[in-house]
Amino acid sequence: MYIQKTLDHQDEINLIIEQAASDLYEEQKILYTFGQKGRIYTLRDFQRHFVNLDTAEKLEAPELFYDYVKWLHNVLTSRNIEIEVIISGFQILRKRMQQSALPMSIVESYDSMLSHSVHLLKTEYNG
Numbered sequence: 001m002y003i004q005k006t007l008d009h010q011d012e013i014n015l016i017i018e019q020a021a022s023d024l025y026e027e028q029k030i031l032y033t034f035g036q037k038g039r040i041y042t043l044r045d046f047q048r049h050f051v052n053l054d055t056a057e058k059l060e061a062p063e064l065f066y067d068y069v070k071w072l073h074n075v076l077t078s079r080n081i082e083i084e085v086i087i088s089g090f091q092i093l094r095k096r097m098q099q100s101a102l103p104m105s106i107v108e109s110y111d112s113m114l115s116h117s118v119h120l121l122k123t124e125y126n127g
Contacts, residue, residue, distance in 0.1 A: 069120060
C-alpha cells in the first residue's frame with residue numbers, strides 16, 4: 001500500500017488519509033486530470049505529510065514541517081500541481097482531523113502547523 005512508516009495512531013491516520021483524498025478529488029475535480037494513479041500519489045503524499053507532522057511534533061520543531069512544505073511546494077508546482085490543490089489538501093486534512101478519533105493534543109499540534117503552512121503558502125507563494 002502507500003504506508004512508508006508506521007505512526008502512532010496509524011489506523012486512524014489511514015482513515016483520515018482515505019477520506020481526505022476522496023474529499024480532495026471531489027472538491028478539486030482532479031480525477032479526470034490525474035486519474036487513479038494520481039490518487040495513489042495523493043495517498044502517499046498525505047502519508048508523508050503525517051510523517052513530517054509527527055517528526056516536527058515529537059521534536060517540538062514546527063519549522064521542520066514548514067521547511068518540508070516549502071520543498072513540497074517546489075516539487076508539486078514543478079509537476080504542474082497548482083498551489084490551490086496543496087492548500088486545499090491541507091485544509092481538508094485539518095477538517096478531517098477535527099472529526100477524527102486522534103488525541104486532541106495531536107490534532108491541535110498538527111492543526112497549528114497545517115494552518116501556519118496554509119498561511120505560508122498564501123503569503124510567500126501567492127496561493
